[in-house]
Amino acid sequence: MSAFDELMAFQRETEALAQVEGRLHWDQETMMPRGSALQRGEELAALSAVLHARRVDPRVGEWLDRAEAPDEAGAAQLRLIRRSHERATRVPARLASEMARVTSLSQGIWAEARAKDDFAAFAPTLSDVVKLTRELADCLADGRDPYDALLDEYEPGATGESLSQMFGALRPRLVALRDRVMGSDRRPEALEGTFAEAGQLALSRELAEVFGYDFHRGRIDKAVHPFSSGSGADVRITMRTAADDPFNCFYSTIHEVGHAAYEQGIDDAYHLSPLGQGVSMGVHESQSRIYENQLGRSRAFTGFLFERMRDTFGEMSVTDVDAFFACVNRVTPGYIRTESDEVQYNLHILMRFDLERDLVSGKLAVADLEEAWNARFEQDFGRKVDRASNGCLQDVHWSLGLFGYFPTYTLGNVYAGCLHKALREAEPELDAALARGDTSPATGWLHRNLQRFGGLRAPRETVRHACGFEPSEEPLLEYLEQKFGAIYGV
Amino acid sequence: MSAFDELMAFQRETEALAQVEGRLHWDQETMMPRGSALQRGEELAALSAVLHARRVDPRVGEWLDRAEAPDEAGAAQLRLIRRSHERATRVPARLASEMARVTSLSQGIWAEARAKDDFAAFAPTLSDVVKLTRELADCLADGRDPYDALLDEYEPGATGESLSQMFGALRPRLVALRDRVMGSDRRPEALEGTFAEAGQLALSRELAEVFGYDFHRGRIDKAVHPFSSGSGADVRITMRTAADDPFNCFYSTIHEVGHAAYEQGIDDAYHLSPLGQGVSMGVHESQSRIYENQLGRSRAFTGFLFERMRDTFGEMSVTDVDAFFACVNRVTPGYIRTESDEVQYNLHILMRFDLERDLVSGKLAVADLEEAWNARFEQDFGRKVDRASNGCLQDVHWSLGLFGYFPTYTLGNVYAGCLHKALREAEPELDAALARGDTSPATGWLHRNLQRFGGLRAPRETVRHACGFEPSEEPLLEYLEQKFGAIYGV
Structure with missing residues (x-):
């Protein structure tokens, strides 16, 4: 198998798992029982960790170094895989998990502040999100x-x-x-x-x-x-x-x-x-x-x-x-x-x-x-x-x-x-x-x-x-x- | 973190992913559009490969060697994780994938034979399944x-x-x-x-x-x-x-x-x-x-x-x-x-x-x-x-x-x-x-x-x-x- 084919086979599994992640989100908004939210959070976190590990997998970098695109579509595939790999590797695990933690909390705080028409109640949380967003942007900016x-x-x-x-x-x-x-x-x-x-x-x-x-x-x-x-x-x-x-x-x-x-x-x-x-x-x-x-x-x-x-x-x-x-x-x-x-x-x-x-x-x-x-x-x-x-x-x-x-x-x-x-x-x-x-x-x-x-x-x-x-x-x-x-x- | 705690944290993610697998099967039987079956097959195969890789992960064996159960429930956890790890490691990847391939085909052949009341049409496929089942049993028998x-x-x-x-x-x-x-x-x-x-x-x-x-x-x-x-x-x-x-x-x-x-x-x-x-x-x-x-x-x-x-x-x-x-x-x-x-x-x-x-x-x-x-x-x-x-x-x-x-x-x-x-x-x-x-x-x-x-x-x-x-x-x-x-x- 060529490096290109190996990479595409690996990527195909990643894409399939990303579809699964999307299906869980769909289920959450349409079918999921209300009392299952915490467990669903763990299911999504586990799947997200699997996807992240695949995106930063060092083999992807090696395959990208060696892969030759057979045609225009293949070149586009490599371009998009490289982009995803580089973005994922640039973000430290600590920052990604801190961002996930803060934004999962802040959504609830925002909803409560909105219900009370009270921007001040949301501002400190939004400040945290903005601060993390800036850190994220700095990691990605290159x-x-x-x-x-x-x-x-x-x-x-x-x-x-x-x-x-x-x-x-x-x-x-x-x-x-x-x-x-x-x-x-x-x-x-x-x-x-x-x-x-x-x-x-x-x-x-x-x-x-x-x-x-x-x-x-x-x-x-x-x-x-x-x-x-x-x-x-x-x-x-x-x-x-x-x-x-x-x-x-x-x-x-x-x-x-x-x-x-x-x-x-x-x-x-x-x-x-x-x-x-x-x-x-x-x-x-x-x-x-x-x-x-x-x-x-x-x-x-x-x-x-x-x-x-x-x-x-x-x-x-x-x-x-x-x-x-x-x-x-x-x-x-x-x-x-x-x-x-x-x-x-x-x-x-x-x-x-x-x-x-x-x-x-x-x-x-x-x-x-x-x-x-x-x-x-x-x-x-x-x-x-x-x-x-x-x-x-x-x-x-x-x-x-x-x-x-x-x-x-x-x-x-x-x-x-x-x-x-x-x-x-x-x-x-x-x-x-x-x-x-x-x-x-x-x-x-x-x-x-x-x-x-x-x-x-x-x-x-x-x-x-x-x-x-x-x-x-x-x-x-x-x-x-x-x-x-x-x-x-x- | 103790070996026991590390193992349990890893296992918790595995269990969460196994729940996701179950949810996909549920979706397939209740909600999935009929034209999505082939794609779903790939989604399930990718997830199943992830689960298998986690079950045979050499770290699980190492943690099991070092882990000390804090109580009766912990001892039961270790016993069940060891059982799953040993079963998974005993089955060669070739056999597992051949079994998956044959049984995914044989279900359709069985359904057709049943519709025609024709056991002879199913017998050769069933022979293949039985042969693979014996191989599987030999791997597991110890x-x-x-x-x-x-x-x-x-x-x-x-x-x-x-x-x-x-x-x-x-x-x-x-x-x-x-x-x-x-x-x-x-x-x-x-x-x-x-x-x-x-x-x-x-x-x-x-x-x-x-x-x-x-x-x-x-x-x-x-x-x-x-x-x-x-x-x-x-x-x-x-x-x-x-x-x-x-x-x-x-x-x-x-x-x-x-x-x-x-x-x-x-x-x-x-x-x-x-x-x-x-x-x-x-x-x-x-x-x-x-x-x-x-x-x-x-x-x-x-x-x-x-x-x-x-x-x-x-x-x-x-x-x-x-x-x-x-x-x-x-x-x-x-x-x-x-x-x-x-x-x-x-x-x-x-x-x-x-x-x-x-x-x-x-x-x-x-x-x-x-x-x-x-x-x-x-x-x-x-x-x-x-x-x-x-x-x-x-x-x-x-x-x-x-x-x-x-x-x-x-x-x-x-x-x-x-x-x-x-x-x-x-x-x-x-x-x-x-x-x-x-x-x-x-x-x-x-x-x-x-x-x-x-x-x-x-x-x-x-x-x-x-x-x-x-x-x-x-x-x-x-x-x-x-x-x-x-x-x-x-």
Whole structure:
């Protein structure tokens, strides 16, 4: 056996064990009895130690030194294995276990502080997390900016500087669009009434199928939070229902189907290898967002959804298909990122990005975070934060040590904008298909041009290859200005 | 850290990973999408390789050489770890992987042969399995009888010879009882009608609670086969429903709750250690059987079940509570072990035990198995086998290489008989409680005297300790002769 083949056989087992780890997390959120949490923690810790030991195994380094890639895909495999091996070996065991210990505690402290709207109760813990995060970043940085080293975990190749430029171009036009929309005298109707759970569940499954989710290699369950989990032949998603908010159920399903379709769509030959999963959080998010927003919230598709909802639930408070389109895309004042609309969502991310960069660099002290958050919110959203749970305590990410994660959401939207532009050029008849609930021209194009390649190319190159042009924020801005300009007459 | 503490910390991770393996099997039978089977195979193989590597890890041998047990429980831990380490190191990797390969294929070949009632189609594969099983037994035997080495995997300390004596004492009295019952002119009514699935599911959950199943640390799902899975704080069971056979649902639930109660009832201090699980298949089966039969099929408890079934399903074809008791305990001619009643069940096991011992020793050739099976069946059951799927192709066990497993079913019944005798002496008011659906005098006694100790004592010693007398087949025989003598007036 060649060094390359030996390495790939070893790596295949590692990937299989990583899938097992993912399945345990899925089980924890969907099936696990409540009293099993402590034991599950030990099970996950044991598996995580096994995975870590394999990633830092000295044989991996030796194989990497000797391995010769047989082709382009093989070269990409080696690149990704080397990256994982180097990252794992750079982090001392003491730091990794301290980080695991602190973040497992801090999540509970954060939840309690949020429930009490008391940032001060969370600040000391967050300080510990930030301190450990800086240590981690220093270990990983290898001469780079520490924040870039964190970002690299979620979006290989991206830098704080390049994102800062992109976000800098987004911000004024998004703020201006938000101002125009909020100043418009058009006020789309909200959807009133209650919607039976059985109908939501059935239509949610139908929408998953409409967007190409493969139930033969996946399943949908209810969970507190919607998520997608797993790669290759076992990709599961979750959804939730709320009687007065069926859009939450339907659009989070379509969003997760976007993630799942990426994983399910990767070339079978890459299964259980480093190429066999989405290449980055940003590219992943581009799939979930284009499914949810550019396709799912389009005028054409909302026409189909309007009919299917009427078939399922009977006559609704919104009786006109154009009003329904506006209703789905309503922009309303709000504090919470996850409940936000397409216009304001990225403004949420942009402020988190700036704040977390300053936290990591030390420019912003944790003690000053709430004030900085509230000031920036008022600047970009034109209103004051009323309480910490609507402000800097609303997201779980930082309590888990996830610094460098937030910007991938907006990067995903930017990539979705680029892909949507290219898709529209390639498939001029798309709207006619969407209007009858046929997403295949879009999902087929995304599969052929992006999803099937998995981790073959670097993230930005993956999108560039699919679009045929250099990705930028411009298509997203044009799409948002055009769509919301039309809905709000601004 | 002492050698003992180091060993126990290492072992704790191994146990946690073994729990993960169990959870994957549970998922496979309950939740896994059908198209994920191949990937799951790789996930399980990778995890199994990790577990094997830990069990044969040379450090375990070194720790065992140096470790000093702090107390009786510690000594039991060392004994069980040594046993697992020695068994794992005795089997060459080549043999283990060949066995895994052949048995994973043979299950499918068996299923196909069974569907076609064609033993000859399965015989060559079974020959391969038997050949590998003999090799395995030789590796493990260490001077003992090879069959005893196989048995030791499921029932440490038991020997073919001692079981043969016990089963030899059971057989004539069971055959005689079967003859008397079959010759009786009393024919208990069968339960007619169909029973709505929702009612079966609800009553099944209620029965699980009645028998003390802890839903906080477990869950019940539907599956093709009922089983119990997991130890400690996460013990899950499965059940099934058939519209015309509610007893199947209810009694398999109670049976699995018996297994689960054992696992859930073990002292928390033993969790994720070798003591933290049922000590043997036989002792495990004693719990499932005493829950299902001596308690669940007692006159007192069937009175409670009769009322709850009438509450749930309305008036039934059996309208009298004594007739209902007889109905639950009907003895009918049949070929299939898993559908058998208390009288005939052990006769099924006894013949499998004799046949598999002869297969392993070479006294019986695989080619002659069907003939030997059919001859023995006619001798013990008084009728001819009509086709192979009702005969030697009915069980999956041998196709999986599970030789030495069958006798633990009857050993479990024998142990249940002993425990039941001791329980009745300790709890003279038991029937009054059972009659009102209160199993706590029985389940409490079993918990205090057996379940909580887990693997602390050797299997037979575990039962002896609970009963206060040397286990034997006599109490089971007396119980069966008394109960079925009364029902059938013989």
